[in-house]
Amino acid sequence: MAKAYAPYSKFPVGAALRTEDGRVFTGANIEVASYPEGWCAETTALGHYIMGGGGKIVEIAVIAERMAKCSPCGGCRQRLAEFCRPDTKLYLCDNTGVAETVTMGDMLPYGFRGDILK
Numbered sequence: 001m002a003k004a005y006a007p008y009s010k011f012p013v014g015a016a017l018r019t020e021d022g023r024v025f026t027g028a029n030i031e032v033a034s035y036p037e038g039w040c041a042e043t044t045a046l047g048h049y050i051m052g053g054g055g056k057i058v059e060i061a062v063i064a065e066r067m068a069k070c071s072p073c074g075g076c077r078q079r080l081a082e083f084c085r086p087d088t089k090l091y092l093c094d095n096t097g098v099a100e101t102v103t104m105g106d107m108l109p110y111g112f113r114g115d116i117l118k
């Protein structure tokens with residue numbers, strides 16, 4: 001979150017993904033003057049995760065400076081679901097730590113899965 005580039009919304013967000021072998025990939029939101037071209041903290045973290053070799057994601061954490069329990073937007077839920085299982089834990093944080101624990105299945109019930117495309 002401290003590394004967010006959010007001069008337009010002034011809403012810094014941080015995300016972290018932990019894989020089962022203990023690697024942690026972090027991300028922050030990055031905004032662009034042409035607003036729709038910016039992207040979320042979770043998406044930055046997923047980019048780091050893929051470039052770092054991927055693997056099984058077991059935990060996700062999201063934090064926003066100005067909002068307790070900031071939860072991933074719809075697009076990020078779909079992107080995270082691509083690399084997670086429904087039981088993957090998602091920690092919604094506040095400035096003191098984990099405020100609520102949910103699962104990816106809670107976040108994206110009935111989500112579209114790519115299996116059918118293979």
Ligand code: THU
Pocket residue numbers: 006009011012013028029030031038039040041042062070071072073076
């Ligand atoms: N944002 C995230 O980075 N993650 C979320 O889960 C929700 C929203 C960002 C996008 C934008 O830079 C700012 O928060 C305000 O929408």
